Amino acid sequence: QVQLVESGGDSVQAGGSLRLSCVVSGNMYSINSMAWFRQAPGKEREGVALIYFDAGNTNYADSVKGRFSISYNNAKKTTYLQMDSLKPEDSGMYYCAADYAPPGISIARIKDLAYWGQGTQVTVSS
DSSP states (O other): EEEEEEEOOOOOETOOOOEEEEEEEEEEGGEEEEEEEOOOOOOOOOEEEETTTTTEEEOOTTTTTTTEEEEEEEETEEEEEEEEEEEEGOEEEEEEEEEEEOOOOOOOOOOOOEEOOOOOEEEOOO
């Protein structure tokens, strides 16, 4: 089993920044990557960013490219999502997830992963 705990959600003005954190624990041998998803009320869950542990390869949803950055600190077993130039449409519940993802897969193609955190709320006001 893998446990994920997110933090860092907040309310900010448009144009502002936030950094989300996700601490992972448990059986790390069963996962090779972590990702961030988000879901706004009445909308489908959307994959935002993905990172592979070994080479640190990343990929992003088109809607956040150039504004968001995902990283992983192995010593702290923590994944971060740095979000800059936030827009009202970035609002939603943000979830951290982990699994063994096929190499090179796009975050846009991932609909579900094995392990999920409880979520942290991000609200961006105009």
